[in-house]
Amino acid sequence: MARANDEMAALLDEYASLFALTGGDAFRVRSYQKAAKSIAGFPDDLRETDIRRIPGVGSAITGKVEEFLRTGTFHQLERLRGEVPEGVRRLTKIPTLGPKKAMMLFQDLGIDSPEALVAAIEQGRLAGVRGFGAKTEANILRGVEQLTQTRVHAGVAMGIAKQVMRDLAPLTRRMEYAGSLRRCKDTIGDVDVLATADDPLALMEAVRRLPYVVEVVASGPAKTSIRVEHGLQVDVRVVPEESFGAALIYFTGSKEHNVHIREIAVRQGRKLSEYGLFEGDLRVAAATEEEVYHALGLPWIPPPLREDTGEIEAARRGELPVLVQAGDLRGDLHTHTDLTDGVATLAEMVAAAAARGYEYYAVTDHAPNLAMQRMTLEKALAQRAELPALERRYGLRLLHGTELNIAADGTVDWPAEILAGFDVCVASVHSHFTQSREEMTRRFITACENPYVHVIGHPTARKIGKRPSVDADWDAVFKACARTGTALEIDSFPDRNDLPADLVRLARTHGVKFSVDSDAHAVPHLANIPYGIGTAQRGWLTADDVVNTWPVDRLLEFLKP
DNA sequence: GCCGTTTTCGGCCCGACTGTTTTCAGTCG
Numbered sequence: 001m002a003r004a005n006d007e008m009a010a011l012l013d014e015y016a017s018l019f020a021l022t023g024g025d026a027f028r029v030r031s032y033q034k035a036a037k038s039i040a041g042f043p044d045d046l047r048e049t050d051i052r053r054i055p056g057v058g059s060a061i062t063g064k065v066e067e068f069l070r071t072g073t074f075h076q077l078e079r080l081r082g083e084v085p086e087g088v089r090r091l092t093k094i095p096t097l098g099p100k101k102a103m104m105l106f107q108d109l110g111i112d113s114p115e116a117l118v119a120a121i122e123q124g125r126l127a128g129v130r131g132f133g134a135k136t137e138a139n140i141l142r143g144v145e146q147l148t149q150t151r152v153h154a155g156v157a158m159g160i161a162k163q164v165m166r167d168l169a170p171l172t173r174r175m176e177y178a179g180s181l182r183r184c185k186d187t188i189g190d191v192d193v194l195a196t197a198d199d200p201l202a203l204m205e206a207v208r209r210l211p212y213v214v215e216v217v218a219s220g221p222a223k224t225s226i227r228v229e230h231g232l233q234v235d236v237r238v239v240p241e242e243s244f245g246a247a248l249i250y251f252t253g254s255k256e257h258n259v260h261i262r263e264i265a266v267r268q269g270r271k272l273s274e275y276g277l278f279e280g281d282l283r284v285a286a287a288t289e290e291e292v293y294h295a296l297g298l299p300w301i302p303p304p305l306r307e308d309t310g311e312i313e314a315a316r317r318g319e320l321p322v323l324v325q326a327g328d329l330r331g332d333l334h335t336h337t338d339l340t341d342g343v344a345t346l347a348e349m350v351a352a353a354a355a356r357g358y359e360y361y362a363v364t365d366h367a368p369n370l371a372m373q374r375m376t377l378e379k380a381l382a383q384r385a386e387l388p389a390l391e392r393r394y395g396l397r398l399l400h401g402t403e404l405n406i407a408a409d410g411t412v413d414w415p416a417e418i419l420a421g422f423d424v425c426v427a428s429v430h431s432h433f434t435q436s437r438e439e440m441t442r443r444f445i446t447a448c449e450n451p452y453v454h455v456i457g458h459p460t461a462r463k464i465g466k467r468p469s470v471d472a473d474w475d476a477v478f479k480a481c482a483r484t485g486t487a488l489e490i491d492s493f494p495d496r497n498d499l500p501a502d503l504v505r506l507a508r509t510h511g512v513k514f515s516v517d518s519d520a521h522a523v524p525h526l527a528n529i530p531y532g533i534g535t536a537q538r539g540w541l542t543a544d545d546v547v548n549t550w551p552v553d554r555l556l557e558f559l560k561p
Numbered sequence: 562g563c564c565g566t567t568t569t570c571g572g573c574c575c576g577a578c579t580g581t582t583t584t585c586a587g588t589c590g
Contacts, residue, residue: 025562027562027563027572027573028562028563029562030562030563030573030574031562031563031573032562034562034563035562035563055563056562056563056564057563058562058563058564059562059563060562060563061562061563095588095589096579096580096587096588096589097587097588098587098588098589099587099588100586100587100588101587101588130581130582131580131581131582131586131587132580132581133580133581134580135579135580135581136579136580136581139579139580341574341590370575370590371574371575371576371577371590372574372575372576372589372590373574373575373590374574374575430590431577431578431589431590432578
């Protein structure tokens, strides 16, 4: 249901892991993974491009892609799927469990899923098994818990919501997604879609017949619930045209926000429901959200604020923040190229940035201490030398930057005299995720105090559903950011969405500035910005809080050591 | 399996950390 590129990339990734599980050559595993990444990051649709133009795709993978485009899969994948149970592959998603251990568990102990592994640990069946001590068992149990959370990140949910809405559009008059997705939460439990339709029964039938339905959970004349991939539930509701606004408020939530505004209605001697705002039997407002809020004596409240955490009081006082919008961004301060782990060239990334209308753009490839990236000063300087010509060609200001690694002690890759040569330095945690709160806090503060560090990248280092946030005394870290003029990044990658919104809001109270970045490793990733903006909005940020909405001169002033 | 200002074979993403071992395998970024 996603783009053909994303589907093919997912299949190749699956093939790579099955190939690794079955003892396949590690270099070939890497080739499949590399091709998957490259295909996912390729700007053109697979169906409409010369497949051989995609870097990392040679003749063998071209054959697999062609077979996929004809049949939806390729036979080598189907063969390995037949050899390795699906649950064994899921075992490798548990952190600290790779192909070797997973296959050993399966072949020697018959453990064929994370659930079976948990049961085996609880029954003590792993006691004495080579390579599985007490700490490993504890790590596995914690890892499985992370895996089995049913919420998905907003990127997955948004992809599904947009697909459903595209497919149902011919049968609807109006359609909007609501719920936590509309409130821009970073994880989504289920997707709510509201629609008006001339023939509701036909719409319900169409929902049940969507090709990617895994299960029809419930279906009636006004609502159909389906389960799709990732176990995600999608509810499609038909609502009357005349009460669409009231329904949108009701189904957007949050529940706490709705309770609060219903109380306001009650105090006015009225009643608010998903059908409208009523005085007795008279409906006084319902068609649009604006008219319902206005009738309650409130301005329209943006969905990301609707958590009953002060937005209603602020609205009453006329003090709602003017939230930063995606269109306010003048540039991106954290991006990669194929010089390190990106898949597009510098020129391709700059061209795409120019096409987005940016006034400035920073390229921030990784630094030498992330050894796998094989970065050197020579490579960085060669990249810098390419910028003036690209600047002239595309007519936007290019900033030469780097993404530094914050080492366990808070130091970063290069000495001051080298760092001084960069226009912008993002510094991020890429290792030692499990340090104690005290060590981690000191580590961040040391990084902030480095005068050449301008932005702390993806500060909590979390990966939604995969890796928890690092532990730090965030109040202390944010104070250090404010004191040293170090911005915090809001990384827009939907599986990161980092800094999370609650911490954004906390940091803002300390006077910290932010940078909403894509962390793009490919051209399509530049379009992830709305996720970061949604998080910024949930954190109550205005454009003035976000340094990459500023004109370039003001930004450069901020970037001075 | 891919790739080529070390071109059609022989490299390819290196090094640290973890948990376990008694010198190292597996995993990860």
